[in-house]
Amino acid sequence: MVNTTYQVQGMTCGHCVSAVSTEVGAIAGVRDVQVDLAAGRVTVSSDQPLETAVVRAAVDEAGYDLVDA
Numbered sequence: 001m002v003n004t005t006y007q008v009q010g011m012t013c014g015h016c017v018s019a020v021s022t023e024v025g026a027i028a029g030v031r032d033v034q035v036d037l038a039a040g041r042v043t044v045s046s047d048q049p050l051e052t053a054v055v056r057a058a059v060d061e062a063g064y065d066l067v068d069a
Contacts, residue, residue, distance in 0.1 A: 001031065004050065005043045007067035008059055011035070019062040027058055040067075 008020060017035040024044055025033045032045040042059075044050065056066040 001045055001047070002049050003043060003045050004055075005041050006055060006059070008035075008040055008042050008064050009067055010064040011037055011040060013037075016062075016064065020059060020064060023058040023062040024055060027054055 011017065011020060014037075017037055020035055020042055021033045024030060024042060027044075027046070027050060029047040029050070030044055031047065034043045034045075035041070036043070044055070052066075059066045
């Protein structure tokens with residue numbers, strides 16, 4: 001199991017958390033998504049490391065921005 005934390009901009013409420021969790025959770029191999037709304041962090045547990053571009057596309061689909069590390 002691989003845990004990776006991403007910084008996401010634009011999340012302000014429970015709906016934001018739900019949208020990001022749903023989109024990122026739909027990525028193949030993702031087992032769990034935890035969102036820290038106050039910190040703007042999304043921690044993803046997956047079977048294998050995920051390509052950043054795939055995570056970025058899911059976050060974009062939810063309507064938010066993945067912050068470059």
